[in-house]
Amino acid sequence: MNDVQIRSAERALSVGMWLIVFGAMLYSVLTVTPLMAAHTPNAWDWTAPILPLVVDAAVVIVVRLDSALARLGGRGGRWPIVLRWMTGGMTLALNVGDSALLKDMVGVAVHGVAPLLLIVTAETGLAYRRAIAAAVTALEARQRDEREAARKAAAERVEAADRRAREQRDHEAQVAREQREHEARLAREQAEREERARREEREHAEARERQERAERERREQEREQQQREHERREREAAERREHERRQRIERERRERQERTERAERDRAALLAAGPATEKQPEERARATARAAFEAGLPVRTAAELTGWSTGWVSSRYQELRDNPTPAPRALEGVAP
Incomplete structure (x- = not known):
């Protein structure tokens, strides 16, 4: 996993x-x-x-x-x-x-x-x-x-390359000493040695060129792989962010809908309570008056529901007309 x-x-x-x-x-x-x-x-x-x-x-x-x-x-x-x-x-x-x-x-x-x-x-x-x-x-x-294992492997590769380079330099030095030691030999032998040395140098040059070309190809492949990995991570991050944004929007929509439904239930419960047998507490009476105002009920009906006077209810209606703000959240939980 x-x-x-x-x-x-x-x-x-x-x-x-x-x-x-x-x-x-x-x-x-x-x-x-x-x-x-x-x-x-x-x-x-x-x-x-x-x-x-x-x-x-x-x-x-x-x-x-x-x-x-x-x-x-x-x-x-x-x-x-x-x-x-x-x-x-x-x-x-x-x-x-x-x-x-x-x-x-x-x-x-x-x-x-x-x-x-x-x-x-x-x-x-x-x-x-x-x-x-x-x-x-x-x-x-x-x-x-x-x-850590990858780092050690890279260090070992570098060390192996250095060791090969030292061996190659030692070999070239040995060839040079052999050439100096056989300078007195016959011209044919000297020509053969020189031809052999040139052939070896060409082979070494070709080997170095092949090695450099392989190293360049390897580095290019690594860069391409890193680029693909970077693009994949960015794509996954963008998908995660889009998914989280959609979830947040859906959650906010559900919360708004729940608040609206809860306010409607509270308003219906206040209006369904029927005429008050006694004067309601002021906070509850204000909530009932607001519910009646939003439902379009007459002032007299609202007065019967709250148990307060029609003058008091008319004042509340006028306040609601002058300042049509939404009902406070604290009134949404008033029990019928």
Whole structure:
């Protein structure tokens, strides 16, 4: 497995891990909020989602930091383990608490699936990330060894070429000494020696030329190979960047759509509550008045929904006409 495949596996693990975490968080909030609301004074019902959100936030912190430590090859000690199991136990207890109080064993089993899956996934993801970090370390060590082996091989080739050059110079010196020693010989023998020396020089020159030509061809092939490798890496990097850009655009589109749908649901819930039996709190009344204004309802209908006077509602309508800004995000979560 190469480095690209290892990084791809790590990304797949991270995406799957966060999908399970956020799915379990959403399910936990939806499951635990009614239990907290049932055990909270009516005036404080709006605080019911806070506890599951706090516990799930601790789960997100543990998973995120465990992921960072595993990627760096480190360990956080005992306290991260305690926090991981404590948050998992709290999530499990909160999810099955309502069914357990009602002695509904089927409900306990059903509501225990998400937190148990979250606990096991957190431990398994940590083990996988540590294994991936070890694999990446081993791959980098192997690549360093290969580069070192290539460097040594190149040094050995240079040394062999120097040794051949020295042997060639020694041989030429020996030939020259032989020529000087046989200068006194007969002209025929001297001519033969000179012819033999010229022939050897031509052969050496041809050999050197062949060697230089082969060296030039080798360097040219290496340059072409490096150029192809560089182009391939650039192409892969461009493809990765384009893929990440598309994912980011799609994620932003889904988030905008979810916010719009959530605002529409909140507005419909405020309008579907019917005429108020008593005066609503001001923040909720403002949210109801905004929803009625955006739905095009008359001032009198909005006054009936909020329990406030028509004059107060008319003032809110005028403010909305004068300053048609979108509803604050904090009002999108007002419960009906």
